[in-house]
Amino acid sequence: MKKVIIVSDTHGNNDNFHKVMKLHPDAEAVIHCGDVEGGDLDIRSSVDCPLYMVAGNNDYFNSLPRELEERIFGHKIFITHGHQYRVSVSAEMLRDEAASRDCDIAFFGHTHRPEVSYGGGCICVNPGSLSYPRQEGRKPSYCIWEMDDKGQEHFTIAYLNNGMMW
Numbered sequence: 202m203k204k205v206i207i208v209s210d211t212h213g214n215n216d217n218f219h220k221v222m223k224l225h226p227d228a229e230a231v232i233h234c235g236d237v238e239g240g241d242l243d244i245r246s247s248v249d250c251p252l253y254m255v256a257g258n259n260d261y262f263n264s265l266p267r268e269l270e271e272r273i274f275g276h277k278i279f280i281t282h283g284h285q286y287r288v289s290v291s292a293e294m295l296r297d298e299a300a301s302r303d304c305d306i307a308f309f310g311h312t313h314r315p316e317v318s319y320g321g322g323c324i325c326v327n328p329g330s331l332s333y334p335r336q337e338g339r340k341p342s343y344c345i346w347e348m349d350d351k352g353q354e355h356f357t358i359a360y361l362n363n364g365m366m367w
Contacts, residue, residue, distance in 0.1 A: 209234035210310050211238070234255060283310055306326065313336075340360040
């Protein structure tokens with residue numbers, strides 16, 4: 202089974218990021234959807250697989266790109282923090298932008314609330330926040346994107362609780 206880990210909104214506190222990577226040493230890639238707040242060098246040095254990382258609205262003084270388009274598991278994906286697409290209101294503007302770029306999956310952050318939504322020919326995935334979660338229960342969250350041997354994809358929102366997966 203192939204696996205990609207998606208995280209967002211670490212805000213310079215990378216302890217939970219390191220816990221996630223210890224839980225998933227078999228990850229083939231990592232996607233960070235922004236708001237690293239100076240933690241990007243630590244994240245880069247701790248990952249032994251391809252890393253796709255974008256800047257968020259709190260990443261003022263780094264050279265990270267604002268958006269990326271990449272190919273993973275045969276999909277064209279769009280990676281952004283999402284604030285410029287008003288994701289705090291709805292993922293529709295982001296979905297439209299991703300579709301206009303012929304991307305079938307959009308990864309974003311900003312809201313600190315995990316979600317996976319389907320529609321309009323594009324899957325929108327927000328892993329939530331590893332540092333400042335805002336969803337009910339307020340557990341640090343991330344997403345596991347897996348492709349099984351039959352080519353079926355699975356997006357799983359996972360939670361940390363004292364370093365353990367829920």
